[in-house]
Amino acid sequence: MLKLLVDENFDNTIVRGLFRRNPMLDMVRVQDVGLSGKDDPTILEWAAQEGRVLLTHDVATITRYAYDRVRKGQPMPGVVEISADALIGRVIEDMLVLVECSQEGELEGQVQYLPW
Template structure:
């Protein structure tokens, strides 16, 4: 599965995912030069690069995702993670999704965690 974590996604979660799956295909906004761009631009980049976005932003990111879908634009998926979830639980649930599903299953889907 190809993932993109947004700017405010908890770094300990990213590190934990890589500890569990060193070959995980996850890039961070900070690493690709998109730190200062807005949510629609992040969703554009993710769609163009077939990446599911990981975010804690429940306030605005899902709205932009739904607007994309309403316009008929592509979206590879959005996983909205509650920032109050314990880090270990987030890692376990994301690993479950990564191990037990396919990238294509999340196309056009906004998923809220916890599951």
């Protein structure tokens, strides 16, 4: 099962829904690990050190920094970009499939977009 890091401005309704459906998820929020207000490269570095896939709505900048890490040969466990206007129920279902069916390291160097 994938380990997740949830970006600071991510919809907490989705986070709560994921935990309701699977309370065993290994998921922490940026603000819970002392990264509130940190820049994207710092968040991606922490995620890489911890082996956590980042969940975000930030399609404007995170993607660029994630691919910069890949180009430099730095670890990047993965990013899941979730449209801010996607249906919450659909996002929860898609995320559960992704998390529960993926092996650790499977999203290394990738940016995935939900909904599919």
